[in-house]
Amino acid sequence: MMKIACLSGKGGAGKTFVAVNLAAAAGNCTYIDCDVEEPNGRLFWKPEGISTSVVYTLLPSFDADKCTGCKKCVKACRFHALMYTKDKPVVFPEVCHNCGLCHMVCPKGAIVETENAIGTVEIGRHGNNKVVTGVLNPGEPNGVPVVHEALKHAEGLTVLDCPPGSACLVMEVVMDADYCVLVVEPTAFGFHNFRMVHELTTLLGKPSGVVINKQTTPYEPFEAFCSEHDLPILDRIPYSGELAKRIANNEIVAETMTAENLRFRTLLDKIGGVL
Amino acid sequence: MKRLLILSGKGGTGKTTVCAALIRLTQARAVADCDVDAPNLHLVTKQSAVPEFHDFIGGDKSSIDPHKCVGCGECERLCRFDAICLKNGKAVVNEYACEGCGVCEFVCPSDAVILTPDVAGTRELYLDENVFSTATLKMGRGTSGKLVADVKLAMFKAAPECELAIVDGSPGIGCPVIASFSGMDLVLVVTEPSGSGISDLQRLVKTGQIFGTKMTVCVNMWDVSPAHTEQIRQYCEEQDIPFVGKIPFDPKAVEAVNEGKTVVDIPCPAGDAIREICAAVLALLEIDN
Numbered sequence: 001m002m003k004i005a006c007l008s009g010k011g012g013a014g015k016t017f018v019a020v021n022l023a024a025a026a027g028n029c030t031y032i033d034c035d036v037e038e039p040n041g042r043l044f045w046k047p048e049g050i051s052t053s054v055v056y057t058l059l060p061s062f063d064a065d066k067c068t069g070c071k072k073c074v075k076a077c078r079f080h081a082l083m084y085t086k087d088k089p090v091v092f093p094e095v096c097h098n099c100g101l102c103h104m105v106c107p108k109g110a111i112v113e114t115e116n117a118i119g120t121v122e123i124g125r126h127g128n129n130k131v132v133t134g135v136l137n138p139g140e141p142n143g144v145p146v147v148h149e150a151l152k153h154a155e156g157l158t159v160l161d162c163p164p165g166s167a168c169l170v171m172e173v174v175m176d177a178d179y180c181v182l183v184v185e186p187t188a189f190g191f192h193n194f195r196m197v198h199e200l201t202t203l204l205g206k207p208s209g210v211v212i213n214k215q216t217t218p219y220e221p222f223e224a225f226c227s228e229h230d231l232p233i234l235d236r237i238p239y240s241g242e243l244a245k246r247i248a249n250n251e252i253v254a255e256t257m258t259a260e261n262l263r264f265r266t267l268l269d270k271i272g273g274v275l
Numbered sequence: 276m277k278r279l280l281i282l283s284g285k286g287g288t289g290k291t292t293v294c295a296a297l298i299r300l301t302q303a304r305a306v307a308d309c310d311v312d313a314p315n316l317h318l319v320t321k322q323s324a325v326p327e328f329h330d331f332i333g334g335d336k337s338s339i340d341p342h343k344c345v346g347c348g349e350c351e352r353l354c355r356f357d358a359i360c361l362k363n364g365k366a367v368v369n370e371y372a373c374e375g376c377g378v379c380e381f382v383c384p385s386d387a388v389i390l391t392p393d394v395a396g397t398r399e400l401y402l403d404e405n406v407f408s409t410a411t412l413k414m415g416r417g418t419s420g421k422l423v424a425d426v427k428l429a430m431f432k433a434a435p436e437c438e439l440a441i442v443d444g445s446p447g448i449g450c451p452v453i454a455s456f457s458g459m460d461l462v463l464v465v466t467e468p469s470g471s472g473i474s475d476l477q478r479l480v481k482t483g484q485i486f487g488t489k490m491t492v493c494v495n496m497w498d499v500s501p502a503h504t505e506q507i508r509q510y511c512e513e514q515d516i517p518f519v520g521k522i523p524f525d526p527k528a529v530e531a532v533n534e535g536k537t538v539v540d541i542p543c544p545a546g547d548a549i550r551e552i553c554a555a556v557l558a559l560l561e562i563d564n
Contacts, residue, residue, distance in 0.1 A: 250471075
């Protein structure tokens, strides 16, 4: 099983575009959308036969009959998620990290943990590809448990579509990957964020290559950085109004355009995926 | 002080580009970059002041004294974040997965766990006639919501008297976005006309509605898909969200950014469109233009 992560630092560089088309060109593989805050891969795949499972975290609830008001739970919580009011503790779900410490420290067994739905994982099919989508419910702050759950469905060659940025969510995905495709747009913004994700993949010792997307003119500082750090540039995709329109319409161009199919098959070959 | 937050849902719609242009047009004296995962605003808002640096303590991280560890595995078993595993009979903490909850410390029978404050990022504050507050989160760290709150607070404290504050937010709908909502008078959403842009806009609006945030929407690169632009305008009408304008795709915008300028510093169609959006946003904020 080989897992390829597509990441970019900056949003909108074309992670989903590359991830979806890479998986489509490969065929017979698994695509996992780990951008659980804004999962868009499914808009392209339009997966069929979807089965949905709910992702829960555990929230404490308090048995008023057993609680003696000792406040041990309130003092133990390092996230200040519990407060003692009107003779009983209350939890603030948005700051609770669901660690279970309050439940462990309660001397009276007055705290039980109840399931709190924070998102879903959808599994469907598109041709011979398996499409997995992690979806965080709006209003929920932490998508990590949803990513965890989605990653469990990796099978065979797997393409992981990362969230933007380089924080905890991205880390979860990169730790799980064998190879990282860094998708970058050749602009000052794109370059700045690209260096941040490059630092992350280097830190975790993951082999990586670069796909430059929406290139109009080469951005010199970026070219210099890649040769300095021995980062292979796997492909350069020129900006094309035609492509932008097709992507806006959620078209999988590797399935509809011969030239794009060839592009992504070549990319896959370079990465060393098995066609 | 009127407080404007700029968000996008989807990344790469031009949020920071629009934000930089609005700062230039409004001469806003208080500015914060709350996109702490991938801050970019400083690249186009030149700072002359020397910044104050502050360590940002996100929370604690656990470590285990191998001399005291008896290898019972209780911490590994009870850690909900899979942050501990036994190696050669001793518990070892994965600092990236550890959330500093203290469960390991509580269950350790041999007092081998130490929790120490973790520097999860750096906050920067630039003070001259203007205030610019920004931060960078360390690789792979969480708690970005807390950092966003700190960045905003630093800006408000440093510029309590100014008329308008502009905050550049994060993409997505998770903790940094939720943290950025509080105390804001208006959220300007910069979206793009694509299936993805619309889906992300809808998820962001839903999130904003949960937190009771007043929103307005503009479309960037609208001419890439006039049909999607129209769909966005209709969606806004249905949701009773003011639609304040559309910006054409403009290669000059990329050139401006790469030269460290804002779009309104050079004559171009995108700049003209942003001027109109700016006037509409100020009207919504009830600021005289």
